[in-house]
Amino acid sequence: MVRAWYMDEDEGDQRNEHHKNPPEFVDIEDLKKLTGCEYFKLNVATLDKDNTLKKIKDERGYTYEDEIVCSKECLPNYEDKLKMFYTEHLHTDEEIRLVVEGSGYFDVRDKNDKWIRVEVVPGDMLILPGGIYHRFTLDNKNYIRARRFFIGEPVWTAYNRPSDDMDCRKEYLQGLQKGKSVRAS
Ligand SMILES: CSCCC(=O)/C(O)=C/O
Numbered sequence: 758m759v760r761a762w763y764m765d766e767d768e769g770d771q772r773n774e775h776h777k778n779p780p781e782f783v784d785i786e787d788l789k790k791l792t793g794c795e796y797f798k799l800n801v802a803t804l805d806k807d808n809t810l811k812k813i814k815d816e817r818g819y820t821y822e823d824e825i826v827c828s829k830e831c832l833p834n835y836e837d838k839l840k841m842f843y844t845e846h847l848h849t850d851e852e853i854r855l856v857v858e859g860s861g862y863f864d865v866r867d868k869n870d871k872w873i874r875v876e877v878v879p880g881d882m883l884i885l886p887g888g889i890y891h892r893f894t895l896d897n898k899n900y901i902r903a904r905r906f907f908i909g910e911p912v913w914t915a916y917n918r919p920s921d922d923m924d925c926r927k928e929y930l931q932g933l934q935k936g937k938s939v940r941a942s
């Protein structure tokens with residue numbers, strides 16, 4: 758099962774786990790309520806043979822798909838990209854990632870603006886709603902390979918915080934208050 762926890766305030770190495778003392782874990786139902794993030798566990802070995810991924814894609818309208826590899830060797834402008842990923846930002850649309858190899862951390866702000874760290878490993882499909890403030894970092898193993906999905910033509914634009922006046926941000930916050938799942942704007 759995916760692991761998620763509230764982060765400490767330590768400014769040290771972003772690739773460490775950053776647990777509070779004592780650790781405060783967040784289960785998947787609470788993650789959804791607190792952030793609007795959705796999660797599916799898939800079997801990487803049978804991904805293209807079983808119907809689970811296809812069903813999710815069809816139901817959610819994901820028509821675009823590609824793959825990203827984050828490693829020194831494979832990611833052009835590696836250092837700059839990683840800095841960009843770890844700068845708090847939002848997107849107008851969902852950010853959908855399915856990890857197929859390696860691992861990393863997505864940090865998402867909860868409804869009280871606290872950081873929750875979500876550890877992603879192979880088989881984890883994490884869906885961040887449009888309008889949520891978040892960031893991503895590799896862990897100490899420095900490698901992740903993930904499939905990215907999108908509804909229609911992909912838009913990767915990141916809007917750094919503060920972007921509170923954006924419609925997608927306002928809609929996200931309204932949806933969160935009503936306890937609704939928030940999707941793309
Ligand atoms: C594992 S995917 C790399 C991170 C990324 O694509 C992104 O947009 C972070 O916000």
Ligand SMILES: [Fe+2]
Nearest residue numbers: 846848852915
């Ligand atoms: Fe992002």
